Amino acid sequence: MTTLVIAEHDNNELKSATLSTVTAATEIGGDVHVLVAGSQCQAVADAASQLAGVSKVLLADNSVYEHQLAENLGQLVVSLAGDYSHILASATTTGKNFLPRVAALLDVNQISEVIAVVAPDTFKRPIYAGNAIATVKSEDAVKVMTVRATAFDRCATGGSAEVVSVGESCDAGISKFVGEQLTVSERPELTAASIVVSGGRGMGSGENFELLYKLADKMGAAVGASRAAVDAGFVPNDMQVGQTGKMVAPDLYIAVGLSGAIQHLAGMKESKVIVAINKDEEAPIFQVADYGLVADLFEVIPELESKL
Amino acid sequence: MKVLVAIKRVIDYNVKVRVKADNSDVDLANVKMAMNPFCEIAVEEAVRLKESGVASEVVVVSVGSKSCEEQIRAAMALGADRGIRIDAEDGPDSLSVAKLLAKVVEQEQPGLVILGKQAIDSDNNQTGQMLAALLNRPQGTFASEVKVEGEQVIVTREIDGGLQTVALDMPAIVTTDLRLNEPRYAKLPDIMKAKRKPLEVKAPADYGVTVASKLSLVSVELPATRQAGIKVASVDELIDKLRNEAKVI
Numbered sequence A: 001m002t003t004l005v006i007a008e009h010d011n012n013e014l015k016s017a018t019l020s021t022v023t024a025a026t027e028i029g030g031d032v033h034v035l036v037a038g039s040q041c042q043a044v045a046d047a048a049s050q051l052a053g054v055s056k057v058l059l060a061d062n063s064v065y066e067h068q069l070a071e072n073l074g075q076l077v078v079s080l081a082g083d084y085s086h087i088l089a090s091a092t093t094t095g096k097n098f099l100p101r102v103a104a105l106l107d108v109n110q111i112s113e114v115i116a117v118v119a120p121d122t123f124k125r126p127i128y129a130g131n132a133i134a135t136v137k138s139e140d141a142v143k144v145m146t147v148r149a150t151a152f153d154r155c156a157t158g159g160s161a162e163v164v165s166v167g168e169s170c171d172a173g174i175s176k177f178v179g180e181q182l183t184v185s186e187r188p189e190l191t192a193a194s195i196v197v198s199g200g201r202g203m204g205s206g207e208n209f210e211l212l213y214k215l216a217d218k219m220g221a222a223v224g225a226s227r228a229a230v231d232a233g234f235v236p237n238d239m240q241v242g243q244t245g246k247m248v249a250p251d252l253y254i255a256v257g258l259s260g261a262i263q264h265l266a267g268m269k270e271s272k273v274i275v276a277i278n279k280d281e282e283a284p285i286f287q288v289a290d291y292g293l294v295a296d297l298f299e300v301i302p303e304l305e306s307k308l
Numbered sequence B: 001m002k003v004l005v006a007i008k009r010v011i012d013y014n015v016k017v018r019v020k021a022d023n024s025d026v027d028l029a030n031v032k033m034a035m036n037p038f039c040e041i042a043v044e045e046a047v048r049l050k051e052s053g054v055a056s057e058v059v060v061v062s063v064g065s066k067s068c069e070e071q072i073r074a075a076m077a078l079g080a081d082r083g084i085r086i087d088a089e090d091g092p093d094s095l096s097v098a099k100l101l102a103k104v105v106e107q108e109q110p111g112l113v114i115l116g117k118q119a120i121d122s123d124n125n126q127t128g129q130m131l132a133a134l135l136n137r138p139q140g141t142f143a144s145e146v147k148v149e150g151e152q153v154i155v156t157r158e159i160d161g162g163l164q165t166v167a168l169d170m171p172a173i174v175t176t177d178l179r180l181n182e183p184r185y186a187k188l189p190d191i192m193k194a195k196r197k198p199l200e201v202k203a204p205a206d207y208g209v210t211v212a213s214k215l216s217l218v219s220v221e222l223p224a225t226r227q228a229g230i231k232v233a234s235v236d237e238l239i240d241k242l243r244n245e246a247k248v249i
């Protein structure tokens, strides 16, 4: 039994989600290999080789993988799949994009957003916005699954796996990268931060989010948002927390001016400590909050920031 | 150019699902059902392509029991021209659905297939990608903008780091994200008109596909519930609790 984990990276840096996925792979048992597919990404392969529990790193370094185009990456993974009992990727927008292609080409279903390994063929995953947890059993020859990073600790480092080059260049030739607009921020990454401050429609405008940025900077926190705040154009889409946005589980989640719709709760209710600040004491967010403060955010956020 | 849209009947997004007492599954008896919100966005996008003269016909397809004809009619009320229902028990697995859709694509030859990025019941986020792979066609997932330019479709995608734009050779598969458009409400005359639009019913056997999965549901449980905590009266009390009780700052 050998598991292949496909690394999440930007050609320079290995993302922390991969460390959680390696932990899930280790829980399955057997050997763990990591595939790093990208362009000029030797540094990522070197980082992957140091993950505890990883016995081999496959490096596919080719310009056709530079932007992780699903068509090309899918073909590459399928070409390597023969050696593996399990193929895992992180449940990020990259993993969710290419891995179902791999599953379909291998004629198996994908098990999405795994949150627990019960046995090598049995897994738990949330359904219905996390309002139910399904245990599913797969009799497919190869188990293809995405792993929710917040459900698994990051693996340790200190290993020294060998790095081998693999794979011809798989260029499907049907899709092309045109460009990207990445949000640059000095703050910690939302899904990896230990404190997250999130704002909702109650923030009223993009300018008012400055209040949260100031607070976050004082606390070393990342800033998230509800769908309503993103839809209204207050903040970019990559800040959306929830069922159909990002999953976060920080030590502390501070929800400001957001009501706590089930779709939002799905993305943050695994946080260790939840604080809700809302002027409506009936807001559903208070039902999951450890500490609730019924107040006008425009009064208490500056006060909180100044007193910390 | 024809546009094919795949839609799913799911629990209404405002309803919190219950788990059956014997933990065998969720309980959907007497629960309000609706078109999956992402599928609604897919229908809207296809109809807008038709209204702007890019598309000539919008065909909607759903795999499920007779009850999902309600959602097919709803899509036709929003502007789809005709519908296909492939008869199956509700809740077919994604791979079977993708195989059936691939056969429909072979017959209908659309230039674009639009699906929702995920269904809010199974939360799988995989059918569109699987369909693209089975057809060996490109995909633009989590789309927030779709532009047809000649033989290509330019798709802006919502990704974890921001936005990414890709150019796909058509025929191509697109899956919708929340910001792609705001679906319209159907008007009464359109709802009436939709009742007369053609709706074909097919069986998986018509396409030579067997709906079966090697993935089985062992049990369904409620997630660990969080207890509501306490209300604090002031910012000072909040800071004190976070420092000395929760010890998170």
Ligand SMILES: Cc1cc2nc3c(=O)[nH]c(=O)nc-3n(C[C@H](O)[C@H](O)[C@H](O)COP(=O)(O)OP(=O)(O)OC[C@H]3O[C@@H](n4cnc5c(N)ncnc54)[C@H](O)[C@@H]3O)c2cc1C
Pocket: A199, A200, A201, A202, A203, A225, A226, A227, A228, A229, A240, A241, A242, A243, A244, A245, A246, A256, A257, A258, A259, A260, A261, A262, A263, A264, A267, A277, A278, A279, A280, A283, A295, A296, A297, A298, B013, B037, B038, B120
């Ligand atoms: C298919 C689908 C997917 C979705 N996915 C997501 C998702 O991933 N993430 C997500 O977040 N949502 C998602 N939603 C949307 C979700 O249903 C809610 O509409 C949304 O979360 C509401 O955002 P909100 O809490 O900011 O806004 P509202 O519900 O409008 O809440 C605003 C809150 O701010 C409070 N407030 C206003 N002014 C102040 C003030 N001055 N001081 C203090 N409090 C104030 C109000 O009391 C209110 O509680 C999805 C919906 C659908 C249909």
